Amino acid sequence: xxxxxxxxxxxxxxxxxxxxxxxxxxxxxxxxxxxxxxxxxxxxxxxxxxxxxxxxxxxxxxxxxxxxxxxxxxxxxxxxxxxxxxxxxxxxxxxxxxxxxxxxxxxxxxxxxxxxx
Amino acid sequence: xxxxxxxxxxxxxxxxxxxxxxxxxxxxxxxxxxxxxxxxxxxxxxxxxxxxxxxxxxxxxxxxxxxxxxxxxxxxxxxxxxxxxxxxxxxxxxxxxxxxxxxxxxxxxxxxx
Numbered sequence: 001x002x003x004x005x006x007x008x009x010x011x012x013x014x015x016x017x018x019x020x021x022x023x024x025x026x027x028x029x030x031x032x033x034x035x036x037x038x039x040x041x042x043x044x045x046x047x048x049x050x051x052x053x054x055x056x057x058x059x060x061x062x063x064x065x066x067x068x069x070x071x072x073x074x075x076x077x078x079x080x081x082x083x084x085x086x087x088x089x090x091x092x093x094x095x096x097x098x099x100x101x102x103x104x105x106x107x108x109x110x111x112x113x114x115x116x117x
Numbered sequence: 118x119x120x121x122x123x124x125x126x127x128x129x130x131x132x133x134x135x136x137x138x139x140x141x142x143x144x145x146x147x148x149x150x151x152x153x154x155x156x157x158x159x160x161x162x163x164x165x166x167x168x169x170x171x172x173x174x175x176x177x178x179x180x181x182x183x184x185x186x187x188x189x190x191x192x193x194x195x196x197x198x199x200x201x202x203x204x205x206x207x208x209x210x211x212x213x214x215x216x217x218x219x220x221x222x223x224x225x226x227x228x229x230x
Contacts, residue, residue, distance in 0.1 A: 004160075006160075034218070036220075041125075041222070042222055043220040043221055044206070044220040046217065046218070046219070049217070091158075093160045093161075095160070095161075105151070105163045105166060106163060106218065107163070108153075108160030108162065108163075109160050110159055110160050111158065111160045113158070
């Protein structure tokens, strides 16, 4: 149980284009999902907290107009990287917490490797 | 400044020995501390959570200690196996700000057969 999927698992796009990444909780409902970014040999950096039915909360230094987050249902959150640049190339990982249960545990997706050329 | 420190150097141990990983933090007051395992190119997997009022938590071959005075957690894997080779992440869960989780950079563990 508590499986989170991400799609696509990897994507290559040209500079200036937009890319959408999907995060789904497959067998549970998640009122809160998180989006992280991870560079090689570095820690996961929280980008934003996504709450179902409301606007996402972005961390300091993360451009909300560049990283668009939509959490339209209890099982789906999307991250759209707009006008991507090579410096946006990274490993993007989402996670979710069980709705209505607080244990601090997060269930992570397998990640999406984005390469911007 | 706030920071979480994990040993950036890889830890190499022999199969069957106990691996001990360290997590130190400064200028944080976490409500919980968690440990995750991350394999290359994959998302982290939750292992253990310990609360601020707990000293020790065990789960099978895993043991975590939490010293809020020293601001340190130790993560032990007993009877280590090559399959335990991975990166282990320490994470602090804050009691405020929507229970935000802050991750350390992780320590790479190699268990040799």
